Amino acid sequence: MGRKKGVMFTDDGAPDDFDPDNPYRDPVAMLEMREHLVREKWIDIEKAKILREKVKWCYRVEGINHLQKCRHLVHQYLDATRGVGWGKDHRPHSLHGWFFF
Template sequence: MRCHVHWPPIAAEPIQSSPAPTLARIRTTADANYRTSTAWIALYRVSPIDRRDSSARAHLAAAAMPTPESELFLAKKPKVAPTFDGVDYEDNKALKAAQDAIIREQWVRSMMARLVREEMGKCYRREGVNHLEKCGHLRERYFELLKDAKVKGYLFAQQNYVDEALKR
């Protein structure tokens, strides 16, 4: 079996940096198309020369501006926190708003993990045999997000009091 390696490396134009992924950007992207969002997040996408230079990486992170939230996103954004703390269970609208906020927050975290996973797959394919060294930041970020990647629903939180110390 032959390995498809281009030697010497093909000179390419530097990759343009994208704004740093933020929760607001992911939520905006996710709201644009609820089920089939194919947003693209660029995590540490710098040219191969700048990849070794940590000052260039810090400069790109500082220059990135968060994506403004669209009017559609703000209209659908829950007005309550994603928790049942302080919710009157007799008030059906408040209860449904809390349930929706919890489901939406879980879905956003699931989407964030999915987008990082897709970017990690692209990095693995792009880097080839060097993927363990070059894509480690994406792998670490994905493992951090993996614990919240499943939409679990709201019934347990609604029926049981969960202390903040136990959540962590």
């Protein structure tokens, strides 16, 4: 017996039988869709946390040059945090913060 070479996920995505026009028609599909949305939200949150740690590390390592050297990480982090979190789903993108180029 040994370890498996890879990880296999059984969840492929949103349920096929979910009807967004009438979500209460199939309560099981509605709950599966809700769980799918929560999982996707948590994945986005964890990606943003990983990028935040990379930005912190880059700031510490680069020191005074962090404005030039860490710019790409900061842009990735800001893009990852737009619309991420609970309760921000229906806000327009203009209210999620500043967008720097």
